[in-house]
Amino acid sequence: MPVPIEEDPLLAALHRQEEEAQERQAQEADEAMRLKQMERPNTDSPMDAYLMFEGKLLPKPEGFLAGDQMWMRGSLSLTVGPGGVLKTWFSMFVLGQIARGLQVQDLASRQGRTLMLSEELNRATMLRRMLKLWSRDEAFDIDDALCVSYSNNFDFFSRTKESQKRLERLWRESKNPDVIVTDAYAYIHHGNENSNQDMSIVCGAILEVARECGFHANIIHHTGKASEFRKGSDRIRGASVIQNIVSDIFLIDKASNGRSSLEITKHRDYEGREIEPFVFGLEPRMDNPDLLTVTFSGTDAPVVDQASIETMVDAVDQLAGNDGEVLKAALFAHLGWGRRKFDEVLAECVRTGRVIRKQRGKEAAYHLPRGIRSQDGEGN
DSSP states (O other): OOOOOOOOHHHHHHHHHHHHHHHHHHHHHHHHHHHHHHOOTTTTSSSOOEEEETTEEEEOSOEEETTTTEEETTOEEEEEEOTTSOHHHHHHHHHHHHHHTOOBTTBOBOOOOEEEEESSSOHHHHHHHHHHHOOHHHHHHHGGGEEEEEOOOOOTTTTHHHHHHHHHHHHHHTTOOSEEEEEOGGGSOOSOTTOHHHHHHHHHHHHHHHHHHTOEEEEEEEBOOOOSSOOGGGGBSSOTHHHHSOSEEEEEEEOSTTOEEEEEOSOBOTTSOBOOOEEEEEEEOSSOTTSEEEEEESSSSOOOOHHHHHHHHHHHHHHTTOBHHHHHHHHHHHHOOOHHHHHHHHHHHHHTTSSEEEEETTEEEEEOOTTOOOTTSOOO
């Protein structure tokens, strides 16, 4: 029978001290984590970004597009498409709409602070685009609810922790934005884009910061060439984990007449219906041709709806005899119609006889035919 060996009292005391030190370290780590979770980093935000769940603060289940259904806090989305389809223009427009709480096409937005991380375009190019998209008054309304940062030298693959800290620092310096758009995916990592392992590190790192800070992260990415076997979201360049980890995908492609089509390929609205795709373009504004605006239509060859015709007839009733440019400016100020939309509706009204077009030299004037007047009977 083996004889038990008595433990040296000094060694036993050292072991106890080591165990107690490890226990204290674990307790301190738990307390530090608890305090970090109890922080409310969005104190400058117009809304509280967190709720308490099982003793932890988690991002609120609220989104910034489609009535709380899309671009959720603490989630990741993609805006993808080939070159030359207005991806960056569209993203800037969306951020400007969210900054003012204005809708994007027929998608309602939640007002919040926004940040654009421009890793591809330089400051001068972005500034020119901003001056083209918004007037001085609109820029005043947006104020610092839209911030832009340039060339931040991210590498979420090779320098993951460093890039995460830099992203969190930019978020705090920009007064805790609710939505951050990064342009573009290829500029924020040096991993193998076709490797699921590499891309899970990149996407996971960004998603971790978004969840911790409570913002939505949208990334602009590119598609590969279309083929018989690669259509729709399958054209997204790189590993499959890139599209698997995101909550929403905006797929932008070329349409006719220099416009772009947008399809939401990875989202269903709250009633389970697919959100209809739409076409958009970048066109001169009616109130100021020096500025550009994003205009929308339901399909590539939109059908003029009856409500638009009635609106046009009512406008002609009130402005009968005015030349086309005056009418266009008045309608734009009231409805925000773009030039394409105005021309389509007006042409349909003239074709169907709802509006009469009369030429005055080089200009056209519009009148209502007899019998068509506004409800108060005061038409001209």
